[in-house]
Amino acid sequence: MRRNDPRRFPSLSRRVLRLSRPQRRLAASFLALLVAAGMLLPFLWLVLVSFSNRSSFGLQVPSWTGSNYSKVLSPSSGFGFDPFLSSFYLGLGSAILSTVIGFPAAYALSRGRLRHKRGIMLGALFLSALPLPALVVPIYELYTKLGLLNSLVFTGAVIGVTALPFTVWILTSQMDSIPVELDEAAGIDGAGTARVLLRIILPVVAPGVSFAFIFSFLQGWGGFLIPLILDTIPSETPAPIAVYNFMSDHTGFAFGAIGAFSVLFCIPVVALYSLVSKQFSTGFSAAGALAG
Amino acid sequence: MLTTTDRSIPGWTRPTGWGAGGKAPRRLRPYQLRAYVLLTPFIALCGLLLATPVVMALYLSFTNIQLIGPTATNFSFTGLTNLHSLISDPLFAHSFIITLVFAFVGTALLQTIIGTAVAFLLSHAVTWIRHLTTAVLVVAWVIPEVVAGLAWYALAQPGGVLDQMSGAGGADLLLKHALAVVIAANLWHNLAFTVLMVTAGLYGIPSEVVEAAAVDGASAPRTMWHVKLPLLRATLAVNVTLSVLQSLSVFTLIYVMTQGGPANATLTIPLYLYQQGFQDNNLGYATLMAIVLLLIGVVLAAVMVRQRVSTAGRPSR
Numbered sequence: 001m002r003r004n005d006p007r008r009f010p011s012l013s014r015r016v017l018r019l020s021r022p023q024r025r026l027a028a029s030f031l032a033l034l035v036a037a038g039m040l041l042p043f044l045w046l047v048l049v050s051f052s053n054r055s056s057f058g059l060q061v062p063s064w065t066g067s068n069y070s071k072v073l074s075p076s077s078g079f080g081f082d083p084f085l086s087s088f089y090l091g092l093g094s095a096i097l098s099t100v101i102g103f104p105a106a107y108a109l110s111r112g113r114l115r116h117k118r119g120i121m122l123g124a125l126f127l128s129a130l131p132l133p134a135l136v137v138p139i140y141e142l143y144t145k146l147g148l149l150n151s152l153v154f155t156g157a158v159i160g161v162t163a164l165p166f167t168v169w170i171l172t173s174q175m176d177s178i179p180v181e182l183d184e185a186a187g188i189d190g191a192g193t194a195r196v197l198l199r200i201i202l203p204v205v206a207p208g209v210s211f212a213f214i215f216s217f218l219q220g221w222g223g224f225l226i227p228l229i230l231d232t233i234p235s236e237t238p239a240p241i242a243v244y245n246f247m248s249d250h251t252g253f254a255f256g257a258i259g260a261f262s263v264l265f266c267i268p269v270v271a272l273y274s275l276v277s278k279q280f281s282t283g284f285s286a287a288g289a290l291a292g
Numbered sequence: 293m294l295t296t297t298d299r300s301i302p303g304w305t306r307p308t309g310w311g312a313g314g315k316a317p318r319r320l321r322p323y324q325l326r327a328y329v330l331l332t333p334f335i336a337l338c339g340l341l342l343a344t345p346v347v348m349a350l351y352l353s354f355t356n357i358q359l360i361g362p363t364a365t366n367f368s369f370t371g372l373t374n375l376h377s378l379i380s381d382p383l384f385a386h387s388f389i390i391t392l393v394f395a396f397v398g399t400a401l402l403q404t405i406i407g408t409a410v411a412f413l414l415s416h417a418v419t420w421i422r423h424l425t426t427a428v429l430v431v432a433w434v435i436p437e438v439v440a441g442l443a444w445y446a447l448a449q450p451g452g453v454l455d456q457m458s459g460a461g462g463a464d465l466l467l468k469h470a471l472a473v474v475i476a477a478n479l480w481h482n483l484a485f486t487v488l489m490v491t492a493g494l495y496g497i498p499s500e501v502v503e504a505a506a507v508d509g510a511s512a513p514r515t516m517w518h519v520k521l522p523l524l525r526a527t528l529a530v531n532v533t534l535s536v537l538q539s540l541s542v543f544t545l546i547y548v549m550t551q552g553g554p555a556n557a558t559l560t561i562p563l564y565l566y567q568q569g570f571q572d573n574n575l576g577y578a579t580l581m582a583i584v585l586l587l588i589g590v591v592l593a594a595v596m597v598r599q600r601v602s603t604a605g606r607p608s609r
Contacts, residue, residue, distance in 0.1 A: 024512060028416035035410055036425040039432055039480065042443035045453055049446070097337075105334035112327025120335070122597050127342040129593035131540040133562030134585035137569055137578055138345030141352055144364075161341040168334065193326055222436025224544040229570060240438035244548055247442070255446055262439045273434050 050259030068260035078257055082235065083242035084265075086152060087221050090238055093156025094220035095213045098163045103209060106171030107197055111180065121169065128165035133225060135162075140229050155230045159223050163216035174208040175201065211276045218269055239265055346586065353580035359573045367576065374580045384581070386556060387564040390471065391540070394560050398475035399482070399539040400532045406479065407486025408528065412516055414487065415494050426487070433484035441548030444477035448549075470550050470557040478545055482538060486531050493527035494520065526599070533596045540589055561585050 053065040072078035109117050139158055140149075148154040182204075183196045191199065202209065224240040231238075237245070243261050246254065353374060357367035378384055410429075414422045432440070447453045448465040454473070455465060465473050497520055505515045543562040546552065552559035552567065559567075561581060569578025 024416060025418060028413050029418040029421045032410070032413045032417040032421050032425045035413065036421070036428045039425075039428045039483070041453065042440075042447060042480065043431070045447060046439075046443050101333045101337060104330040108327035108330035112324055112331070114324060114327055114331075120331070124334075124338055126593045126597050127338055129534075129537050129589065129596055130342075130346075131537070131562070131585050131589040133541060133543045133565065134582040134589060135342065135345060137565065137575070137582040138349035138352065139341065141348055141357070141575070141579070142341075142345050157337075158341055161337050164334065164338065193330070218434070218436075222438065224436075224438050224547075225566075229566075240436060240544070243438065243442065247445075247548075258442055258446070262442055266435050266439055269435055270431055273430070 046259045046262045048259075049255050050263045052256055052259075068256040069264070072257050072260045072264065079239065079242050079246065079261065083237055083239040086227075086236050087223070087238040087240070087265075089152050089220075090156045090159060090223050090227060091217040091220035093153055094160035094163060094223075095217035097157055097160030098167045098216035099209055099213045101160075102164050102167035102171060102212060103202070104197060106168050106175055107201060109168065109172045110175035111183065121172065124165035124168060128162065132162065136226055136229050139226075143230060150231050150233050150236075152231060152236050155223075155227050156220055158226050158230060159220045160216055162226075163212075163219045167212040167216060170212050171205060171208050174205045178204055207276070207278070214272045214276050218272065221269065349579050349583055349586070352576060353583050355576045357576040357579070359570060359575045361573070364575075370576070374577050377577065378580055378584070383556065383559070384564065387559045387561050390556075390558065391560040393471065394475060394478070394542070394558075395536045395539040398478060399535045402475065403479050403482060403486050403535055404528060404532055407483055407531070408490050408521075408524075410483065411487045411490035411494060412520075414491065416512070426484075426491075429484035429487055432480055433482060435481075437481065437542075437544040438548055440477060440481040441545045444473065444480070444545075445549045448473045466550060467554055470554055474546050474549055474558050477549065478539065478542060481545065482535065485535060485538070489527060489531045490524060493524045496527075497523050530596070530599050533592055533599060537589060537592050537596065540585065540592075 050068050051064050143149045183200050186196045186200045227238050228241055355367045356370045358364050450464045505519045546558050546563055550558045552563040565578045565581035568574045
């Protein structure tokens, strides 16, 4: 076909092609706005239903009430604080393990000039990419052997380890961009490894560390499958499982409570991510670099 | 044992630094020794909690181990019995196909096409709208899977928002089109990943290439299709691998919405192995399914690592 063959572009697409630059901008912006609106719909529903006293499925402006929130937070009619606390502990355990282990490991990988650096990093990447539902069955079997089941700490540790490779990747890529002269100078001044790590490196990579900390925390906070299998003590049930159990007990009639729960459960997530939203883009480019 | 790696001449120079002074050949330089000390907890934990279970699973998948009861501890090696049941299990074959549809049609195809389209849209949109849309996408991505599942469960109820919008009039979408709804929910939850990745890829395209196309008189859509899209091939390939891997891990979203039902319509392998192992007490059988899922994951993860290696070599990235 020749370049200007009319068959190549039917009339409509021809008209689209002829759009001027500002027109194209306007059209793209409008469509992007539609995408945003569509994406927002589930959130809108959750927020509206959380303030509604009718448990309806449709999207409608409620007669405002806060009763769903008070119901959710009371231990008798809803969840109380305990499930949120369990999720918090899972998150904290995961975050502490992942950063405390990941930070020195990243330093070693960045500065150690190790022959196996590439192998170690790719190996960790490989392990972290394996499907979690497949890993959790053998982890359950290992924990049975070791007697570590039904403990929030060890359950959080598993989540922390699954977040560990990501932490190491992010921190290694950040440390690679710090000039080696910085820690060499400190070393000449007589600072030991621990001192260099905590006094010199940590302040410089603090954004990356806080991003990794928050990332690992949220893995634990939202954790469902791992605690479902590894910790079955009812008093330690984390929030995601608690809301699932609640939902199966109140089939279809407690959407106000579920909306209120979702809003409460997501507020820390969105708040923490917006705290590190600047690192989020660099974190993503690290993840993107990790991908290609 | 004398080796050629020890270059110091005894008595002439006095070795300094960590790990020096011994008579054994020093393979490790001091800084390397320190590095390995710092690395040990990381490697030990990954080994204990990620690698050991995989090795254990290889053995346990050939046993009749159960979740509870006497066989939970006194299990025995049953050879290929599990494998035989797996091959002749019609539900596993069904579950395998559902997994493939969920992973490849739902994620690899739909998420990649829609995500790329949105990324192109955003690259032409006004700045504040671009930021706004990206923010909404990212929030949908970072919220816990359980909330995404709850929201979509509610949206798909009879009389719910999806029902109202489609005009189906009181249809239970989770009964009729469960797999489609679950795929849509997963797409909603993970769209940001592809959009961000393609956006990063678009930024990586040298502006000279795009300008050259403009000078040659190519319109914006043609530049997209014939210039930018081919340059994004590596990015898109990585995106497909990663999102398929991600979709193999999806459990919570489906479990919250359908628990694999109705009539096993959304029973992906993760749900089936949970059902077998932790509800029907067949832990050994579930372990074998975990191995199958792992093998699929291993192949894809190996592809991902290769992609990483091949792109890492390029100077432009």
